[in-house]
Amino acid sequence: MNGDVWVRESLVRIEADPASIRRLFPMVTRKVGAGHEQVRARLLRALPDRSELPGLYRYGDVHERRAVIASAAVLGVDDTLLELARDAFRSNDPRLVTASAAAAVVERLSDDEVDQVLMKCVFMGIDLSEVPALTARATARTSKMVAGFALERIVAGRDVAPQLWGVIDRYPPDVEIAQIERQLTADDPERRRAAAQALAGRG
Structure with missing residues (x-):
C-alpha cells in the first residue's frame, strides 16, 4: 500500500474511531517517510476533540511529541x-523546545515563562531565528538576562553568538554592556579576546 492510500484510509479510520490514532500515529514515519510531520498534522486535525493528545504526546517518540505540539498552529x-x-519546553531536546516556542503557544505564556524558554534556547545554543515569537516578546528584563549570560561567557573566555545582540539591544542594559566593554582591558588575554569577539559581533 502506498503512502497516500495509507493516509486516506487512516483518516477514515480516525473519523470513525478516534482511538485508532493511538495505533496509527506511531506508524506514520514508516508509512510515508520524509513527510511524516505534515501527515501527523492531518491525522490530528481529523480528531473530533483533544482527548487523545496527552496520550499521543506522553507515549510518543520525539517526532510524535513534536507533531502534537506543532499542531497548535492549526x-x-x-x-x-x-x-x-x-x-516540551522543559525537555532537553531542541526539537521539542523550538516546537514549544510556536507563536500560538507563546502568546499564551506569561512573561516569566517566555524568559524561561528564551533563556533555555540561549543556553542550548538554539538559533534564535527559529523562535521569533519568543524574541518578539523580549522585555528589558529579558535583555538584561541575555546580556548577563553573554558577560558570564566572556569572563570565562568563551565566545558569544552574535545573534544574542538582537535581544540585548532591544533594551540595552547599560550596566552589563559597560562590564562587557571593560573586559577589553582585562588582565586575562582570553577575556580580552572574548570581549573583542563579542563586541565585533554586535555590529
Whole structure:
C-alpha cells in the first residue's frame, strides 16, 4: 500500500474511531517517510476533540511529541495543548523546545515563562531565528538576562553568538554592556579576546 492510500484510509479510520490514532500515529514515519510531520498534522486535525493528545504526546517518540505540539498552529491552543507545550519546553531536546516556542503557544505564556524558554534556547545554543515569537516578546528584563549570560561567557573566555545582540539591544542594559566593554582591558588575554569577539559581533 502506498503512502497516500495509507493516509486516506487512516483518516477514515480516525473519523470513525478516534482511538485508532493511538495505533496509527506511531506508524506514520514508516508509512510515508520524509513527510511524516505534515501527515501527523492531518491525522490530528481529523480528531473530533483533544482527548487523545496527552496520550499521543506522553507515549510518543520525539517526532510524535513534536507533531502534537506543532499542531497548535492549526488546532489552536487550549489548556490541554498549553500544558503539553510547557512540558516540551522543559525537555532537553531542541526539537521539542523550538516546537514549544510556536507563536500560538507563546502568546499564551506569561512573561516569566517566555524568559524561561528564551533563556533555555540561549543556553542550548538554539538559533534564535527559529523562535521569533519568543524574541518578539523580549522585555528589558529579558535583555538584561541575555546580556548577563553573554558577560558570564566572556569572563570565562568563551565566545558569544552574535545573534544574542538582537535581544540585548532591544533594551540595552547599560550596566552589563559597560562590564562587557571593560573586559577589553582585562588582565586575562582570553577575556580580552572574548570581549573583542563579542563586541565585533554586535555590529
